[in-house]
Amino acid sequence: CTGNIMASNPELCLTVEEWREKFGNWIREPHPEALLNATIFFDFRVLYGDEKLAYKLRHWLLSMTGGNPSFLKAMATNALDVAPPLGKIRDFITDDDPKHPGTIDLKKFGARLFVDAARVLALRTGVEATSTAQRLRQSGSRIGMPAEELSAMADGFHFIQLLRLRHQHLDTDHGAPGDNLVKPDVLNELDRRILKEAFRQARKIQLRLKLDYQV
Template identity: 50%
Template sequence: MVEGSLRQVAQRPPLTLPPSATVREALAGMNQQQAETLVVVDEQEQLPLGIVTLNDLVYAITLDGGGLEEPVAGMMTAAPLSLPADAPTHRATVLMAKRGVRHIVLLEPDGRLCNVISRADLFGLRGGGADLLAESVTAAMDVAQMAQAAAAIRQRGSELFAAGMGAEAICHWMSALNDLVVMRVIELIEDEFDLPAVPWCWMVMGSEGRLEQTFATDQDNGLVFQADDASAAIRLREAFLPFARAVNKGLDACGFTLCRGGIMAGNPAWCLSLAEWQARFSDWMRTPDPKALLHSAIFFDFRPLYGRYELVDELRNWLLPQPPEHPRFLRALAVEALSCGPPLGWTGGFVYDGGIEHPHSIDLKRFGARPFVDAARIWSLMYGVWATSTGDRLRAVAEPLNLSAEQVAGEVESFYLIQRFRFRQQLVAEDPDDVNRVDPDTLNELHRLMLKEAFKQAKKLQLRLKLQHGL
């Protein structure tokens, strides 16, 4: 399985040639390096001009009558699809599926070529009937058809879960397809509005931002746009809000229920200019009151989904160095995280939190998954990690925390084990209040033991947080 950034996925240097190189030279280079693609680059600046695949060359020679001495630039795909080299792998997975391409060029921050990745390098939409489901999403022509496609994805996801697909794998599988659903809904509704001619991007946050959507999920989203000043931001917000509310309504029709807390792009509070988003994050870090901490648990997991990704990347790049400059904020996050401990007593037995309404049960979202999610978020903010998923964050902070590969693997596996128990409960629960609750007595002896071991890992994470912040 591939996690982390796209830079980590690319295992070997790319094959590059100048525009003046011949098809013969291209074929020779591909044969020598056993490569299926090459990038045509500007010789001086190393800027990518286009991409050429082996299939392109074979087609040009055999069917179009191209010659071996012709310049390879004449057969390249100019302005190829590209992403920042440090972007998460999930972004490339979804982009490839949406655009129907098999390769993406990776760029350094200054625009120079870093590498090339192919669809085969990525994890997320492999197998499980994903290709057909993705086609049904992209072919949908209205929200009603999208709702049918979204229901089919959830049904297929439950079948894959029952067949034994791992929890992390199914999270990536469903997140990739759900992203396509949301993107298609936005596309369909965008055509109905005369939107301002400024850069904008739809962001997702919370569990969707972390690629950890389960079978019972609501919306957490926002919108960022470019504005020259405060007055322009007010005017643009009024123009975007009807569109954003229509998208929220469309997503609700597709099974992504409206957020009860109003954290949606259709809420004026979360339809903001880039400068306003920066100010909002700054306020939360400077004044870590309870409301700021609550918002931190949702908004700091943001990622771009539709529109001008560079706006959200700019917000992320601006944010990454900020948290270490606000130790009081990080300490407050740690205090809040430690207020929700794993449900194990001093003797090693389970501690139940359901009270009279849900006797003998444990909330696996709040007391099982949350300790991992919160700790991973805090460390990602401390160490400037771009990743948003809990598993990727825990892997990324292993080095600064001086953790062994075995320790990290134990933490990640424990988190996804708890997620697996949550998935199973969500598929059988009849009461919406029970979708994250489990009665340990309904588990067999082995599963009870596994759950206890996962909670012990969560205790270790929280002990590390406590020592770090002197709590």
């Protein structure tokens, strides 16, 4: 991991009390680095060991963020840094980088949009789930979003994830390193239509953040 976010990093092998102090500092002073850390570490989940420690930390974290509108607004603003790659004339806005012409990074401009928005809603409403689809459904229902709307957003997120995995599988099958860069022009018509709708769903969830936090 280039960011050294691993168990081998002693700075990340902390007690519950030490994680509380670290998380509390990020919440009280949401500068850019703190917000970046929050997007990574607030999605922690139990893999091994005493599950009660993680549940205890999650409960404390939600109690800190749910009543902190300034922090949530900072997180929402951060989540809106990237917009869905939908064009006004053409269906999609693709990368103009000469190394990757005509591509869309489905992680940066697709999955991340849902993940970041769902995280903000979960922190706001006290949802303990770390799955993006569960966060959307549970937190969205708590703030009164229609079930069919939430289902469409989850479906959009799942399609983008499916497209990423399918692309990576085909790449590695041909000996190339897998990545998230998909060329919409080479997709079949059905996949293009569904991808466009998935990006529209990402735009809807971002619009919800804009309205809720006036950013």
